[in-house]
Amino acid sequence: MDYLTVAFAKGRLGEQSAELFNKIGIGHCLDLKSRKLVFIDEENKIKFMLLKNSDVVTYVDNGVADIGIVGMDMLKESRSDVYQLYNLPFGYCNMSIAGMKGAEVDRNKSILRVATKFTNSAKEYFESRGQKIEIIKLNGSVELAPVLGLSDVIVDIVETGNTLRANGLEVMEEMFEINPLIIANRIGYKFKMKQIDGIIEKIRNLEEA
Numbered sequence: 001m002d003y004l005t006v007a008f009a010k011g012r013l014g015e016q017s018a019e020l021f022n023k024i025g026i027g028h029c030l031d032l033k034s035r036k037l038v039f040i041d042e043e044n045k046i047k048f049m050l051l052k053n054s055d056v057v058t059y060v061d062n063g064v065a066d067i068g069i070v071g072m073d074m075l076k077e078s079r080s081d082v083y084q085l086y087n088l089p090f091g092y093c094n095m096s097i098a099g100m101k102g103a104e105v106d107r108n109k110s111i112l113r114v115a116t117k118f119t120n121s122a123k124e125y126f127e128s129r130g131q132k133i134e135i136i137k138l139n140g141s142v143e144l145a146p147v148l149g150l151s152d153v154i155v156d157i158v159e160t161g162n163t164l165r166a167n168g169l170e171v172m173e174e175m176f177e178i179n180p181l182i183i184a185n186r187i188g189y190k191f192k193m194k195q196i197d198g199i200i201e202k203i204r205n206l207e208e209a
Contacts, residue, residue: 004046004195007060007068009053013180016090017069024202045195057082057183066188067196072178073157077120083184086200089207093159094174095121100146101170115145116155125155125175143167 006027008014014032021027029039030048039048049065054077056070061080069088073095095118115136116122126133136151145151147167157178158164158171182200189196 002045002192003040004044004067004192005049005065006046007049007051007056007065007070009056009070010050011053013053013069013071013091014050016180017088020088020090020203020206021199024199024206026199026202054078060183060185063185063188065185066192067182067184067199069180069182071180072176073118073121075181075183076124076176077118079120081186083186083189084181085184085189085196086182086203088180088182088203091178091180093157093178094171095155095176095178096158096171097153097155097173097175098143098146098158098164098169098171099153101165101168103146112153113151114153114155115142115151117142118155118157121175122155143169 008017018027018030018032026044026046027041027048029041031039037050041048049059051059053070054074056068057074057078057080059065060068061082071091110132112131112133113136114122114126114133115138117137117139119135119137122133122135136145138145142154142156143163145154146169153172155175161171164170184196
């Protein structure tokens, strides 16, 4: 049997993914505290790769990984042509529009300044409403943009809202729900369907138990 290659994201999502796989008897070789990025589960013939969250879709889309676990935010942002196989039961949050608490933001102004790292998602959402925007791409500390007058609003992932509140911001509108899901390379899935579907069936049975 060929090895199935699985891409996990580093960080919290990777920890939750590893915990889930361990519960179904897969991936006990994983040591997320080490500096290694590749782990081999010889018993189940699975190779695990630990990647930056935004790279998981790229590796799966290009066939380097057969399947991966990634958030819907990264999938929508990449616009990659991969199979969406299964929604996972953890890590739910929202992609949201946020601004200064209590501030009056003219949502109908000719051009709304939007700071975000999720540029494609923001463009698609505002275009669907006929709102013209100026995208200000930031890769970190996006919450500072409205505070310092760089933007009118931000588009970002909101889980608890604590970071927003700590910086004087509040959610103005929820755009869409984000959940982690298992994705697959379209070609790889055809050749390893039995092994991949077997993993998904184990996860489904675990949820139903």
